[in-house]
Structures are given as structure tokens and as C-alpha cells.
Amino acid sequence: xxxxxxxxxxxxxxxxxxxxxxxxxxxxxxxxxxxxxxxxxxxxxxxxxxxxxxxxxxxxxxxxxxxxxxxxxxxxxxxxxxxxxxxxxxxxxxxxxxxxxxxxxxxxxxxxxxxxxxxxxxxxxxxxxxxxxxxxxxxxxxxxxxxxxxxxx
Amino acid sequence: xxxxxxxxxxxxxxxxxxxxxxxxxxxxxxxxxxxxxxxxxxxxxxxxxxxxxxxxxxxxxxxxxxxxxxxxxxxxxxxxxxxxxxxxxxxxxxxxxxxxxxxxxxxxxxxxxxxxxxxxxxxxxxxxxxxxxxxxxxxxxxxxxxxxxxxxxxxxxxxxxx
Numbered sequence: 389x390x391x392x393x394x395x396x397x398x399x400x401x402x403x404x405x406x407x408x409x410x411x412x413x414x415x416x417x418x419x420x421x422x423x424x425x426x427x428x429x430x431x432x433x434x435x436x437x438x439x440x441x442x443x444x445x446x447x448x449x450x451x452x453x454x455x456x457x458x459x460x461x462x463x464x465x466x467x468x469x470x471x472x473x474x475x476x477x478x479x480x481x482x483x484x485x486x487x488x489x490x491x492x493x494x495x496x497x498x499x500x501x502x503x504x505x506x507x508x509x510x511x512x513x514x515x516x517x518x519x520x521x522x523x524x525x526x527x528x529x530x531x532x533x534x535x536x537x538x539x540x541x
Numbered sequence: 542x543x544x545x546x547x548x549x550x551x552x553x554x555x556x557x558x559x560x561x562x563x564x565x566x567x568x569x570x571x572x573x574x575x576x577x578x579x580x581x582x583x584x585x586x587x588x589x590x591x592x593x594x595x596x597x598x599x600x601x602x603x604x605x606x607x608x609x610x611x612x613x614x615x616x617x618x619x620x621x622x623x624x625x626x627x628x629x630x631x632x633x634x635x636x637x638x639x640x641x642x643x644x645x646x647x648x649x650x651x652x653x654x655x656x657x658x659x660x661x662x663x664x665x666x667x668x669x670x671x672x673x674x675x676x677x678x679x680x681x682x683x684x685x686x687x688x689x690x691x692x693x694x695x696x697x698x699x700x701x702x703x
Contacts, residue, residue, distance in 0.1 A: 429579060442609040442613075446559050472603075
């Protein structure tokens with residue numbers, strides 16, 4: 389089994405169906421033909437979709453492992469979850485921008501405004517997230533320019 | 542999500558516990574298992590592959606859900622770190638008496654622990670200063686408990702914790 393936490397840009401084989409732009413994706417199995425149910429499931433994750441809340445309450449089979457094992461597993465899961473968070477944050481910004489008819493703000497101004505928005509909501513905004521947002525915005529601009537130039541030819 | 546006043550059987554000290562499911566249904570009446578968390582015992586890797594349950598939420602709601610997961614995992618990792626540090630102290634037979642004279646000994650223990658983590662390629666959460674403060678709190682708590690001369694939650698000393 390190969391697990392892939394990095395969402396390498398341009399790696400078509402490892403893209404999920406939620407891929408947004410190069411580097412902005414959720415974790416996937418490298419070989420999607422493999423069945424994730426053959427792996428050992430980690431139990432204890434609960435979500436309340438209505439409330440928009442979730443928690444991990446580890447169970448005995450997790451806590452019976454050594455502290456180093458638990459730290460390693462938690463670190464791996466954090467990397468995956470951060471990737472999912474950044475994907476959602478990029479998608480949320482796209483959604484906000486699509487709701488505006490016109491926005492002439494520069495990318496710097498847009499990023500700063502979005503950073504404030506997330507912070508006011510008590511949500512983290514990391515340097516890594518900022519890099520993904522800028523990359524995604526450039527990707528959209530390039531795609532739009534490409535579409536316009538095709539229309540003109 | 543905050544579940545106060547509940548503690549798990551794995552609680553180590555003040556603020557060092559894993560999230561507890563007690564009262565979960567009261568806090569989150571519609572709570573349901575969230576799938577997608579896997580561990581490969583062969584490679585020793587873990588991964589979260591979100592399924593449609595999560596990905597079909599609006600991006601804004603997804604952010605809130607994931608933020609809760611991040612907080613929980615950080616809490617679990619911190620708990621494991623403190624437990625690892627406690628095991629490390631036991632292994633070294635390092636005793637941290639409740640005394641301001643313990644500064645050098647505590648600093649030695651912290652430095653040795655950091656070196657151990659670096660050798661073992663153990664990634665540490667947060668800033669070094671934050672971690673030191675947390676370990677310091679734990680050591681103070683344990684030392685006071687062992688000595689039995691300070692009420693829980695009102696300990697002081699424990700090396701260079703200032």
C-alpha cells in the first residue's frame with residue numbers, strides 16, 4: 389500500500405475528485421484501485437454535520453500503543469488533516485469570490501482580507517495556506533487568460 | 542467543541558488529557574462516526590482520506606469541522622509527548638525536586654529529552670518554548686503529587702519554570 393500525503397502538483401495519478409489546482413487537493417491513495425477498507429481503521433472520530441463540529445476521542449486500542457507510536461500516528465494524521473483544511477480554505481475563498489460581481493482588489497489585498505476573515509472566525513491561517521491560495525489564484529488567472537486568448541483567436 | 546469537566550482514564554495532569562466522549566451526545570446530539578482515518582502497520586504510516594460525508598459540506602462548514610479535528614489531534618499528540626517525557630525521566634531516573642535549586646537538573650533533563658527526540662526523529666508539536674512550559678508544568682504537578690505536600694492544581698517550583 390502506498391499512501392500519499394503530499395498533493396504534488398501535476399501528478400495526475402494521485403489526484404482526487406476534489407482536486408482544485410496544482411498542489412491543492414485532499415490526500416488520496418497512490419493506487420486508487422486499492423481498497424482503503426483493507427487498512428486498519430482508526431476509530432474514535434465523531435462529527436456533527438449540523439453543528440459543523442468534530443472531535444477525536446481515542447479508544448483503548450489507540451491509547452494502548454506506545455507514546456512514540458501515538459505521536460507518529462498523530463503527526464501523520466495532522467499532516468493529512470491540514471491538507472484537507474487548506475483545500476477547504478482555498479475552496480471557501482473561491483466561493484466568496486464567485487459571489488462578488490466584480491472585485492478589482494489586488495491579490496495581496498484579497499489575501500489580507502481573507503486572512504482577517506478567517507482569524508475573526510477563530511480559524512488558522514498559515515504561511516502554507518497563503519502559498520496555496522496565491523498558487524490557486526494564479527492558476528485561475530492563467531486559466532482565464534488562456535480562455536480569453538482562445539476566444540480572440 | 543469543548544467538553545469540560547470530563548476527564549479520561551488516561552489523564553496525566555492538568556491540561557494533559559485526551560478528548561473524552563462523555564457528554565458527547567449532549568454537546569453534539571447528531572454526532573456520528575467520521576470515517577477515513579487509516580493506519581498501515583507495515584509502513585507505520587497513518588492518513589486521513591476524507592469521504593463524501595465531509596467533502597459534501599460547504600467549504601465554510603468543513604473548515605469548522607476540520608478545525609475541531611486539528612485541536613483534538615494536537616491534544617492527543619501533546620498527551621503522548623508528556624507521557625513520553627515521563628517515561629524518559631523514569632528511564633534516566635531523573636528526579637526533579639520542588640526547589641529552585643532544581644534549575645540545572647531540569648534544564649539537563651529537557652536538553653537530554655530534546656536530543657533524544659532529535660535522534661529518534663520525533664517531531665515535536667509547537668514551539669520549543671511552549672513545549673518546555675508544558676513539560677515543566679507536568680513535572681511540577683508530578684513532583685508535588687509524589688511529595689504529597691502540595692494540593693493538586695496549586696503547585697509551584699519544579700525547576701526552571703519561570
